[in-house]
Each structure stands twice: as C-alpha cells, then as structure tokens.
Amino acid sequence: MPKKLHTTVCEESVFASVFKKNSEDLYKFLYYKYGENLNPSDKVQEAFIKLWDNCAKVTPDNARGFVFTVAKRLMLNSIKHEKIVLEYQLEKPKDYTNESPEFLMEESEYLKKYQMALAKLPDGQREAFLLNRVEGKRHKEIAELLGISAKAVEKRIYSALNTLKEEIKELR
Incomplete structure (x- = not known):
C-alpha cells in the first residue's frame, strides 16, 4: 500500500x-x-x-x-x-395610503419647516444634533469625533432641541 x-x-x-x-x-x-x-x-x-x-x-x-x-x-x-x-x-406595492390628503400636505409642510429650522442652527449644534438623532451615535462617540467633551455635546444637542422647538413653533 x-x-x-x-x-x-x-x-x-x-x-x-x-x-x-x-x-x-x-x-x-x-x-x-x-x-x-x-x-x-x-x-x-x-x-x-x-x-x-x-x-x-x-x-x-x-x-x-x-x-x-x-x-x-x-x-x-x-x-x-x-x-x-x-x-x-x-408582488405589487401599495399605491394608496390610509392618510388623508390634508395630513400628507401638513406632513410635507412640517418637513420643510424642520429642514429650514435645521439650516438655521449653528454648525456645532447641527452637527452634534444630527450625529445623535439621525446616525444614532452616543454622546461619548460624538465627543470623540468632534474632539470636545461629552458635556459640550450634551449642551449642543440640548440647545439645538430648544432652538428647533422655538423655530417650528414660530413657523406655525
């Protein structure tokens, strides 16, 4: 063998x-x-x-x-x-929605208001806010990315939220 x-x-x-x-x-x-x-x-x-x-x-x-x-x-x-x-x-996609035309119109108007309010934010606030809310990053991660403290990130996000609330309230 x-x-x-x-x-x-x-x-x-x-x-x-x-x-x-x-x-x-x-x-x-x-x-x-x-x-x-x-x-x-x-x-x-x-x-x-x-x-x-x-x-x-x-x-x-x-x-x-x-x-x-x-x-x-x-x-x-x-x-x-x-x-x-x-x-x-x-499979055919739905070509209808359960929302009323008024709701859809209000939704698109609100989105425009939101985008305008975001554009008015200072760069630091907008950046921290979007990293947190859109990308889902935590305060510590944002602090590392931006080279600032976590407390500064919290302040920027809190300030951005307050500014957005005021801007959207005024646009109504």
Whole structure:
C-alpha cells in the first residue's frame, strides 16, 4: 500500500494541482446542470476559496468531493435567492395610503419647516444634533469625533432641541 505524502490541501502545490485537475470539470458540471445564468465560473471560484479556507480539514483524496458539494450548494442557494427575488418582483406595492390628503400636505409642510429650522442652527449644534438623532451615535462617540467633551455635546444637542422647538413653533 503506497504511503500518502500529503495529508491536507494546505500546501500551495497540492492545492494548485487539485485546482488544475478539478476546476474545468466542476465548471462543466455546473454549466450543464444549472446553466449560464447563475454564473458557474463564480461558483467554481467560491468553492475553491472555501476549500482553501478549510484546507486543514480536507485531504487531497476528498478535495474533489468537497469542491463539488460546496459548488452545488452555492448554486442551490442562488436558485433559492432568485425565487425570492422573483416573488418580490411579482408582488405589487401599495399605491394608496390610509392618510388623508390634508395630513400628507401638513406632513410635507412640517418637513420643510424642520429642514429650514435645521439650516438655521449653528454648525456645532447641527452637527452634534444630527450625529445623535439621525446616525444614532452616543454622546461619548460624538465627543470623540468632534474632539470636545461629552458635556459640550450634551449642551449642543440640548440647545439645538430648544432652538428647533422655538423655530417650528414660530413657523406655525
């Protein structure tokens, strides 16, 4: 019984020989079984990347089966994804709302008022306010970004809120 020289595929020359022996066959298998639409060449590459990631666990004798199994699963996942995309494309979006036209008009006017009030804020207040309220950053994170203390961030946000309340109240 011949002695095995390599126990894993981690060695570059072993991996290269596995790739050369199996990549073309794998591509043809995927192409003939699933067609060109699902990019069989990409799946071949992904399968060999997974082989390289798991090279310590796979012996050269099992490498072909591993690569074919991984590629087949990748193709099946792509088919599932295509079905889901198709279902959502066929689903019609709502073209109506439960809100009254008056509410929608008031909402758009309020948004304009809000944007005007934001534009009137000083730069430091606007920046701290938007980082906190829009991006969801905490006071400590904002302080690090702006290079100021957390107390200064709190003051800027509090001042911005008060100014916005007053501006929007005046615009009514």
